Amino acid sequence: MDFALNEQQEMMQTLARDFLSDEYNDKMLKTTVEDETGNMPELWQKLAEVNLTGLAIPEEYGGVGDFLDLIVVLEEMGRACFISPYFTGVVLGASVIIETGSEEQKQKYLPAIAEGKSIVTLALTEETGNYTPDAVSLKAELKGSNYVLNGRKLFVPDALSADYIICATRTKEGITLFIIDINIDGFSITPLKTVSGDKQCEVCLNDIEVGPDSLLGEAGTGWTYLEKVLQKANVARCAEMVGLSQQALNISLDYARERMAFGHPIGAFQSIQHRCADMLMDVDGSRFLTYQAAWRINECLSAAREAAIAKAWVSQASKRVMNSAHQIHGAIGFTQDHILHYYTKKARFNEFSFGDAAFHLEKIGTQ
């Protein structure tokens, strides 16, 4: 049993923390939340320069580090409430290609992602907004050796910033994945304005014809791969939530030490102290669960149970932490002038992303 970060992980933690404190301030957070794409090309280039865009991509495709390194960095991104297509490109898009891609496809897409030259998104959910195989109905029909895709995807992350889109479709064999250049004719992309600043889109596919080289994995096997990717994505979302919660606790503590009432800092009152104690237990507990699941994924051990427990618990814990943070801050935390609301909104977004607590509790219950 060992709870410590190793040297490499500590290095990644410092790198990410320093990078974000130098390059991403509260003003930029506000800008990225309000911006339609949330993608700052200059910032993205800097991320690539310090190799963060290649995290957890195998070295032979230009990447560095492993999944745990990525988790450490995502926790830091959570702390900074970092809004960018990073999660979409480096966690989602890259993972699908690593899991499903042929050697040729990996050579084509992964080095470009690692170098920060390309963003690949994943179009999975549709009208139901569910992350289950039965929720995928977008049709891909065989036409000669090509496929023709028609239908609508909802809540596609960062489609306006993406160069390629991985689309989960239904073919006669079952769920089938395609990777497609998003700039070809037949796509119509409409941004869905969210409160959290995450860039969600509606993507309509109108008679998009693709060759067999677009197929990721074999036809009908898509869900097997997606299950693995969703497991990683959920744990990655947990890591962000750990960071979000940790920072919400930190700023609440700062406030509780400074804010005076009845001649004392409010942090001296037991009602505030006990809230803070509960917040710390939620933050630490969330971190333990997240790292346990991430470590198991990194070691290629079964992690379905641990990932589901993590996502269920961390989602609920982050909600409790944010609620307490607001209560401690009083009215100021309820305004747009204060930073806290960004954290609350992002935490709620993460909670629903790839299945909420109820969804994962049901998984635990049936395991």
Added chain:
Amino acid sequence: MDFLFSPEEEAFREEVADFLEKEGPKEWHKKKVSFFDMSGQENWIAVHRDMSQKLGARGWLSLHWPKEYGGQELSPFYRLILREELAKHHCPGYHSLSVDFVAPAILLKGSEELKKRHLPGIASGKVMWCEGLSEPGHGSDMAALETYAKEDGDSYVVNGQKIWTTYAHFADWMFLLARTDRQAQPNYRGLTFFLVDMKTPGITVNPIINMAGHHDFNEVFFDDVRIPKENIVDSVNRGWYVTMAVLDSERTSDLGYAIASTLLDDIVAGAREMGMLDSGDKVRMAELIAECEVARLTHYHVTYMQAQGKDTSYEAAMCKLLGFESIQHVAEFGLKVFRNYGLLSDTSPMAPLYGRISSCYLRSFGHSMEAGTSEIDRDIIAQRGLGLPRLR
């Protein structure tokens, strides 16, 4: 980072599990007796003592002690594994008050003579201890305690009263925190840590029955009880520091999460058999599985810190609070699942799990009070863990 036990630790777990399957009380296993519910069993003291001696004979009550005192100098994870298996096998015998409170106090602060005299009895499981801390007027504010030990030649003479003294009715020895200086400022600097033979004349033990109907607690009266000076651990007026040095060991001794997890498994298995688990119950079950997992990892983290020789403070409070409250939540779940059946007493033939549901539920009210209330734990977490100021 590593979230698995070492192969040696896993081998130890298997050894323990095999042993407990053969040597554990069969009737208790059948009835799924929970650790904190053991005093509801007939003849339980004899069973507990017998099992304690069996564990002692294996060397399992002194796993992490120094070799010169009969220990094996193993990491605290071995103790944790032993206790996980004891919980899983519904086995008594681990007398935490001896093994994880008085033993570390003697090891850390006791004289060579006290070590030689008392450690073998604890390691063998033959001598059982109780703790004399709480007093009628002073629960959480322990430093204000009043039981007075007056110096008299080569001994001290004690007068006063302790309360909530768990297992005093059968313990062989007590470690007693008593006031030796009434003028000390602050008051905690006037306390001394004594080891007291329970057979000493002048000690009277009266039972207090808890709301589950079990006899764990007692009140203990001291009427001119004479304690030789060599029974002082550390030195006069240093008792507070001895107590503080081992409180974390006490807080991390009983594995709340392991007791809760076993109880949850038993409830679910029993409910499935009776067809009483509805879909709402399954969601709550999943939440409780997650809660036990958080408490488990929090406990592993503290144990990891202890293994690394790091000081723990708020982490131990966190671990106790999460673990013990998880038992409360699971016990409450048991009642909810079995509804009317759950409230049947253990004498009713229709009571599920041999009456464990009602009795664990009723016993669970104590979990947020014993070994430090949840409020004190939260104070510690906020003040020591987060550095929030203390209101004076």
